[in-house]
Amino acid sequence: MCGTCGCHVIKIEQKILAINDETADINRTHFVDNDILTINLMSSPGSGKTTLLERTIREIGRPVAVVEGDQETPLDAERIRRTGCPVVQINTGAGCHLEAGMLAGALDDLKPAPGSLLFVENVGNLICPSLFDLGEKYRVVILSVTEGADKPLKYPHVFAIADLVLLNKVDLLPYVDFDPLECRRHLAAVNPRADLLPISATRGDNLADWYDWLN
Amino acid sequence: MCGTCGCHVIKIEQKILAINDETADINRTHFVDNDILTINLMSSPGSGKTTLLERTIREIGRPVAVVEGDQETPLDAERIRRTGCPVVQINTGAGCHLEAGMLAGALDDLKPAPGSLLFVENVGNLICPSLFDLGEKYRVVILSVTEGADKPLKYPHVFAIADLVLLNKVDLLPYVDFDPLECRRHLAAVNPRADLLPISATRGDNLADWYDWLN
Numbered sequence: 001m002c003g004t005c006g007c008h009v010i011k012i013e014q015k016i017l018a019i020n021d022e023t024a025d026i027n028r029t030h031f032v033d034n035d036i037l038t039i040n041l042m043s044s045p046g047s048g049k050t051t052l053l054e055r056t057i058r059e060i061g062r063p064v065a066v067v068e069g070d071q072e073t074p075l076d077a078e079r080i081r082r083t084g085c086p087v088v089q090i091n092t093g094a095g096c097h098l099e100a101g102m103l104a105g106a107l108d109d110l111k112p113a114p115g116s117l118l119f120v121e122n123v124g125n126l127i128c129p130s131l132f133d134l135g136e137k138y139r140v141v142i143l144s145v146t147e148g149a150d151k152p153l154k155y156p157h158v159f160a161i162a163d164l165v166l167l168n169k170v171d172l173l174p175y176v177d178f179d180p181l182e183c184r185r186h187l188a189a190v191n192p193r194a195d196l197l198p199i200s201a202t203r204g205d206n207l208a209d210w211y212d213w214l215n
Numbered sequence: 216m217c218g219t220c221g222c223h224v225i226k227i228e229q230k231i232l233a234i235n236d237e238t239a240d241i242n243r244t245h246f247v248d249n250d251i252l253t254i255n256l257m258s259s260p261g262s263g264k265t266t267l268l269e270r271t272i273r274e275i276g277r278p279v280a281v282v283e284g285d286q287e288t289p290l291d292a293e294r295i296r297r298t299g300c301p302v303v304q305i306n307t308g309a310g311c312h313l314e315a316g317m318l319a320g321a322l323d324d325l326k327p328a329p330g331s332l333l334f335v336e337n338v339g340n341l342i343c344p345s346l347f348d349l350g351e352k353y354r355v356v357i358l359s360v361t362e363g364a365d366k367p368l369k370y371p372h373v374f375a376i377a378d379l380v381l382l383n384k385v386d387l388l389p390y391v392d393f394d395p396l397e398c399r400r401h402l403a404a405v406n407p408r409a410d411l412l413p414i415s416a417t418r419g420d421n422l423a424d425w426y427d428w429l430n
Contacts, residue, residue, distance in 0.1 A: 012227060044260045045341050045370060046362025071342060073368045094372060096311065096342040124369075125342055126260050127286060127311040146361040146384065147261025153288050154339075155260060157309060169361065175390055177417075202392075 020132055023100035027135025030107070031118070038118040039214070040134050042158055043142035044151075045124030048168040050076045052142065052201040052210075053119055057083045060211050065112035069098040069123045076121065086110055097128035100135055117214060126151070130158035141194075144169040146176055149183035156190040164195055164213060171200040235347050238315035242350025245322070246333070253333040254429070255349050257373055258357035259366075260339030263383040265291045267357065267416040267425075268334055272298045275426050280327035284313045284338045291336065301325055312343040315350055332429060341366070345373035356409075359384040361391055364398035371405040379410055379428060386415040 031038050041049050050068075057064045057080070066087040068076040077089035088106040090098060103120060112118050120136060122129040141162040143151055146169055152159040159165065165187055167180065184196050197213070199206045246253050256264050265283075272279045272295070281302040283291040292304035303321040305313060318335060327333045335351060337344040356377040358366055361384055367374040374380065380402055382395065399411050412428070414421045 044339070044362075045366055046259060046359075070369050072371050073365070075365055075369065094342075094346070096340075123342070124259070125311075125340060127309075127338070127340055128343065131309070144261075144361065146359065146387070147259075150288070150290055151260055154285050154290065156287050172361070172387065172390055175387055 017131065020100045023104055024133040024135040027100055027104055027107070028137075029135075031135060031137065034112075034114045036112050036114065036116055036118050037214075038120065038134070038136040038138075040120050040122060040129075040136035040139045041142065042122045042126070042129045042139065042162075043124060044126050044144075044147055047124070047142045047144040047147065048201045049121050049124070049142055050079055052166070052168065052199075053121060054079060054083055055201055055204070055207065056119075056210070056214075057085045059207065060117070060214065062215075063113050063116035065110055065116050065118050067098075067103060067106045067110060067118070067120045069102075069121055071095070071123060086112065092123055096123060096125050097132050098122050098134060099132050103134045126155040126158050130161055138163040140164045140166060142166045142168050143183070145173055145178040145180075149179050149186060152183065152186040152190050159187060159194070160191045162191060162194045164197060165191075166210065167196055167198040168201055170198045170205055171203040232346065235315045238319055239348040239350040242315055242319055242322070243352075246350060246352065249327075249329040251327050251329065251331055251333050252429075253335060253349070253351040253353075255335050255337060255344075255351035255354045256357065257337045257341070257344045257354065257377075258339060259341050259359075259362055262339070262357045262359040262362065263416045264336050264339070264357055265294055267381070267383065267414075268336060269294060269298055270416055270419070270422065271334075271425070271429075272300045274422065275332070275429065277430075278328050278331035280325055280331050280333050282313075282318060282321045282325060282333070282335045284317075284336055286310070286338065301327065307338055311338060311340050312347050313337050313349060314347050318349045341370040341373050345376055353378040355379045355381060357381045357383050358398070360388055360393040360395075364394050364401060367398065367401040367405050374402060374409070375406045377406060377409045379412060380406075381425065382411055382413040383416055385413045385420055386418040 068089045080087040088110045283304045295302040303325045
């Protein structure tokens, strides 16, 4: 029961998540059957997901497809399309995250080639996307140094499920108050299993390590 | 009906919002009766809300009280407490926004003095907090230049309800690709009524204008 109004919202949330998980399993089977490696990219708004994808598509040397999630606008899909990469935009309207059913619908349009790498750029939000399995193989969280080293502690749910955390915008480290060691310690406290890889999607720092991780 | 599972989730969401609005009205009456000016501060994670509050508390020269919203940790409340300002921390756990009932509960503990300025620092999230009226007088959205100029278009709901948008971290403008005029144009497209005030909470740029606006 919901504490606010005594309704059955918790039960319904559980039902929505259960149905989402069933669809995620169908997506997962499709990815395995077609040798598609799917990455769910999650972060705050403006942490550099799209910039990282533009560069990754150009440099990784293997087929990539992208699904873009945003509340509104086709802006991110247009940026990806200019790289020549197949892309589908999902606009969630008032919605705050992608769900497995939305991804399934996008796959019908996108039809990623067997053997390709599929990036799902989730809606910019460090909270809600963490609840919804999309059927992806890996979850990558991007944190930018301008956001502060305390974020893994303050938003532990999304960091706890990450397979890798990219620490982006390290080119801005000289100009902000950010201690990478403190951030690493906070991440280890909520997720001892995920590595923290410092990168700069604009300047190129350590992107070879990112491509190695993907390959 | 919900598109995912055919449940009555939309109806229940409407019921939750209606009950939230009733509680928000009770909060609003309390604020008016006690001459408390309440500001709901919303932004992405790490855009500088707490840093701005620390400085505002020290410099504005009038009684301030603060309610801090975060998924986890008392870190922000501890920072505010060190300024000597009364503060209450709300931890939402899996929750992605503050609701009017949470604020009402916090007010029981905080008991802001009549005549004071009450800041409610919402959970760092550009989406969900925009749905929930807390009974505040004004809504202020903080956008930092590191997040990109396209954010008002991509997250229009929160920008559309803003009374003021603070463009923070302008001290980082020399190091990032951000066009303030483009941002101003995008904000005007979704909210012609809200002013965009460029500030730096760390360096102090234009904070006098922010205090003037509050007073």
